[in-house]
Amino acid sequence: MPLTPVPDHPTDRHPMSEIVFDHEDFDFETLDEELDVDRQCRSLLQQFFVWLQQQDLTLEQASELAYSADYYLRDYLLDFLRCNPLRPQSGLVRAFAGNWYITRTMEPEYGVLCRxxxxxxxxxxxxxxxxxxxxxALQQIEQEAAAQDYYRQRMESFLALAGDGFAEWDQECTCSELRRMA
Structure with a gap:
């Protein structure tokens, strides 16, 4: 997956949304705040879905990508790590692709992970x-996402595990450190 060029100047960006989000909208500590953040994520994902269609993706392609983004945002970042998706940290995508997805999916598939x-x-x-x-932050995320050969190797080695090999496999790319930091 090639890294995409990033506009050099903020004026190169064009807002695509009538709803404005702030970083604090995605911070939470209580259950009520978590439910509010979940609603904010759904709103963000709906706008993301529209944006994907504006990028000349078909309705089906946009739907699949929005679904995958939802899985990453709400299942991994919010529910598992309990962190704000607008405050990305180094290593989050790597731990998702190299450990969390693989260990929490009944039959992990490389093609689905790539999506x-x-x-x-x-x-x-x-x-x-x-x-x-x-x-x-964008470049860090793109760089981590581009390590697809590494993630393929992680998946293959996980599926080939036998005996007591999990602890060693897990140590190479663990989620537990990230969970403590979040």
Whole structure:
């Protein structure tokens, strides 16, 4: 997956939404706040779906990518890590693709993982264009998502595990450190 060029100047961005989000809209500590953040995520994902269609994707392609972005945002970032999706941290995509998806999917498929990674890069490109993340964060996410050979190797080695090999496999690309940081 090639890295895409990033506009050099904020005026190169064009807002695509009537609803404005702030970083704080995605912070939560209580259950009520978490439910509010979940609603904000659904609204963001609906706008992302429209944006995908404006990028000349078919309705089916946009739907698949929005679904994958939803999985990453709401299942992984919010529910598992309990972190704000507008405050991306280094290593989040790597841990998702190299561990979390593989270990929490009954039969992980490389093609599905690649679709998730494509959705993540599109989602953060959209957030960049809205001015919600900076260029460095976008480039970090794109770089982590582009390591597809590594993720294929991780999936293959997981599926071939036997005996007590999981602990060693898990240590190479773990989610537990990220969960403690979040």
């Amino acid at each position: 998730h990674l494509t959705a993540i890069t599109h989602l953060y490109r959209y957030l960049y264009e809205l001015g919600l993340i900076n260029c460095e």
